[in-house]
Amino acid sequence: xxxxxxxxxxxxxxxxxxxxxxxxxxxxxxxxxxxxxxxxxxxxxxxxxxxxxxxxxxxxxxxxxxxxxxxxxxxxxxxxxxxxxxxxxxxxxxxxxxxxxxxxxxxxxxxxxxxxxxxxxxxxxxxxxxxxxxxxxxxxxxxxxxxxxxxxxxxxxxxxxxxxxxxxxxxxxxxxxxxxxxxxxxxxxxxx
Amino acid sequence: xxxxxxxxxxxxxxxxxxxxxxxxxxxxxxxxxxxxxxxxxxxxxxxxxxxxxxxxxxxxxxxxxxxxxxxxxxxxxxxxxxxxxxxxxxxxxxxxxxxxxxxxxxxxxxxxxxxxxxxxxxxxxxxxxxxxxxxxxxxxxxxxxxxxxxxxxxxxxxxxxxxxxxxxxxxxxxxxxxxxxxxxxxxxxxxx
DNA sequence: TTGTATACTTACCTACTAGTAAGTATACTC
DNA sequence: GAGTATACTTACTAGTAGGTAAGTATACAA
Numbered sequence: 001x002x003x004x005x006x007x008x009x010x011x012x013x014x015x016x017x018x019x020x021x022x023x024x025x026x027x028x029x030x031x032x033x034x035x036x037x038x039x040x041x042x043x044x045x046x047x048x049x050x051x052x053x054x055x056x057x058x059x060x061x062x063x064x065x066x067x068x069x070x071x072x073x074x075x076x077x078x079x080x081x082x083x084x085x086x087x088x089x090x091x092x093x094x095x096x097x098x099x100x101x102x103x104x105x106x107x108x109x110x111x112x113x114x115x116x117x118x119x120x121x122x123x124x125x126x127x128x129x130x131x132x133x134x135x136x137x138x139x140x141x142x143x144x145x146x147x148x149x150x151x152x153x154x155x156x157x158x159x160x161x162x163x164x165x166x167x168x169x170x171x172x173x174x175x176x177x178x179x180x181x182x183x184x185x186x187x188x189x190x191x192x
Numbered sequence: 193x194x195x196x197x198x199x200x201x202x203x204x205x206x207x208x209x210x211x212x213x214x215x216x217x218x219x220x221x222x223x224x225x226x227x228x229x230x231x232x233x234x235x236x237x238x239x240x241x242x243x244x245x246x247x248x249x250x251x252x253x254x255x256x257x258x259x260x261x262x263x264x265x266x267x268x269x270x271x272x273x274x275x276x277x278x279x280x281x282x283x284x285x286x287x288x289x290x291x292x293x294x295x296x297x298x299x300x301x302x303x304x305x306x307x308x309x310x311x312x313x314x315x316x317x318x319x320x321x322x323x324x325x326x327x328x329x330x331x332x333x334x335x336x337x338x339x340x341x342x343x344x345x346x347x348x349x350x351x352x353x354x355x356x357x358x359x360x361x362x363x364x365x366x367x368x369x370x371x372x373x374x375x376x377x378x379x380x381x382x383x384x
Numbered sequence: 385t386t387g388t389a390t391a392c393t394t395a396c397c398t399a400c401t402a403g404t405a406a407g408t409a410t411a412c413t414c
Numbered sequence: 415g416a417g418t419a420t421a422c423t424t425a426c427t428a429g430t431a432g433g434t435a436a437g438t439a440t441a442c443a444a
Contacts, residue, residue: 006391020303024216027431040434041392049432098303104356107363108300111212111290122364148378156360156368157353157375164296164356165349171299172314176348183349186340187379198421219401230423235403237421 007045009035014056019099023053024112050114057120060102064089064124068131079139080190086132087181090166094177100170103128104163129155145188158184199237201227206248211291215245216304242306249312252294256281256316260323271331272382278324279373282358286369292362295320296355321347337380350376 013034017026028039028049035041046052067089075081090101106113106121113121132155139145147154161180169177205226209218220231220241227233238244259281267273282293298305298313305313324347331337339346353372361369 022216022300024214025301025304028433029430037391038393039432040394043433044390044392047433100300100302104296104359105300107359108214108292108297109217110292110363112217118363125360125364148381149375153371153375157357157372157379160356160360160368160372161349161353162356163359164352164354167296167299167355167359168317168348168352171302171310172317176352179345180349180352183341183345187349189340220403221400229421231402232404232424233422239403241402 006035006041010042010045010052011056011059014052015059015102016099018056018102018105019093019096022105023109023117050116053114054116054120057106057117057124061120061124061127064127068127077138079135079142080144082135083132083139083145083188083190086128086135087162087184090162091177094166094169094174098170101163101166104167107163108167125159129159132158139188139190145190147188198227198233202234202237202244203248203251206244207251207294208291210248210294210297211285211288214297215301215309242308245306246308246312249298249309249316253312253316253319256319260319269330271327271334272336274327275324275331275337275380275382278320278327279354279376282354283369286358286361286366290362293355293358296359299355300359317351321351324350331380331382337382339380 010031013031014026017030021030028042031042032039042052046055067085071082071085075085093099093101103121103125106117110118129152133151136145136147136151136154136158140147140151161184165177165180169175202223205223206218209222213222220234223234224231234244238247259277263274263277267277285291285293295313295317298309302310321344325343328337328339328343328346328350332339332343353376357369357372361367
C-alpha cells in the first residue's frame with residue numbers, strides 16, 4: 001500500500017477508536033488488527049503513541065477549520081444556520097452507538113495526554129469558542145439571538161453545555177443531546 | 193487495622209485517584225502503595241475491580257443524598273442558596289489541581305465501566321437532575337429564576353453545562369468554571 | 385543487473401494490569 | 415492453652431501495554 005494511504009488509514013481508525021475508547025483505551029494492537037498488519041507497522045508511521053495522538057488532534061483541527069470556513073462562506077450572515085452547524089458536530093459523533101465527541105473524552109484524560117496533545121486540544125477548544133462568539137455576536141446584532149452578558153462568556157457556557165451533553169448522551173440515552181439543544185434554542189429565544 | 197477502617201481508607205484513596213485518573217487509570221498498585229500494603233490486601237476487601245468501582249459510586253450517591261438533604265432542610269425555601277449549593281459540588285473537585293468532578297470522567301469511560309457502575313452513575317445523574325428540577329421550579333414560582341420551557345429540560349441543560357465546565361476547567365484553567373457559573377446566574381436573571 | 389530505499393514482519397523486551405492460591409502473624413473464643 | 419477467624423503477605427499467573435532491533439520482500443533507479 002502507498003505510504004500516505006496507510007498513514008491516513010491508521011489515522012482514520014485512530015479517530016474511530018478514540019471516540020469509542022479514548023486515548024488511553026486506544027492501543028496499537030487494536031489499530032493493527034483492524035488494519036490487518038502487525039503492531040510494529042504502526043510504530044513505523046508513528047514511533048511513539050504521542051506522535052499518533054498529536055497527529056490525530058491536529059487532523060481534527062484541520063477538519064474543523066475546513067468545516068467552519070465552509071459554513072461561514074455559505075451562511076456567513078445567517079447566525080442561526082451557523083449555530084445549527086456547530087451543534088451538528090457533537091451530534092455526528094453521538095449518532096454512532098457508544099461513541100462521543102472526543103473533546104470531552106480528551107479533557108477527562110488530561111493527566112494521560114502528552115503535552116502536545118493537551119495543547120492542541122486546548123487550541124481546538126479556543127477555535128470553537130471564538131467561532132461561537134462570532135455567531136452569537138451576529139445573532140445579537142440581527143436580534144435573532146438574545147442573551148445577557150458578553151458573547152465570549154455565553155459562548156464558553158454553551159460549549160460547556162454541548163461538551164457535557166455529548167458525554168451524558170453517550171453514557172445515557174442519545175435523546176439527551178436533542179433535549180439540551182432544544183433548551184439551548186429556547187434560551188436564546190430562537191424561533192424555529 | 194480495623195476492618196472497617198481499612199475498607200474506608202481504600203475507598204477514600206479510590207475516590208481521590210478516580211478524580212485524578214478515572215476508573216480505568218486507577219490501579220490496585222496505586223492504592224496499595226498509598227496505603228502501605230500489598231496489592232492482594234485490596235483484593236481481600238474488593239475481590240474484583242468492579243466491586244471497588246461499584247462501592248465507590250454507591251458511596252458517592254450516599255454522600256450526595258446527605259448533602260442534598262442537609263441543604264434542603266437548611267435552605268428548603270431559598271432556591272438561590274440551593275443552586276449555589278449544587279454548583280459548589282463540581283467546584284470542590286476542581287479546587288484540587290488536575291482533578292475533576294468524577295461524573296464526567298465516568299461518562300467518558302462508559303465503555304470500560306462494569307454494568308453496575310454504569311447503572312449507579314446514571315442513578316446519580318438522575319438524582320442530581322431531579323433535585324435541580326425542584327430547585328428551578330421553586331425559583332420560578334418565587335420569581336427568583338427565569339427560564340423558558342419546562343424545568344426538567346432546563347435542569348438537564350444546566351447539568352450538562354456543569355459537567356462540561358468541570359471538565360474544561362480541569363483541562364484548561366480552573367477559572368473557566370467560575371465564568372460559566374457567572375453566565376448561568378445571568379441567564380436565570382438572578383440578582384446577586 | 386546491482387544497489388538502495390520503502391514498507392513492512394518477526395521476535396523480542398520491560399513494565400504493568402487484574403487476579404489467585406497458599407501461607408502466616410495476630411487476636412479473640414472456648 | 416488450643417482452636418479459629420481475621421487481616422493480611424508472599425509468590426505467582428496470564429494477558430496487555432508501548433516500544434525496539436534486526437530481518438525481508440518489493441519496487442524502483444542507475
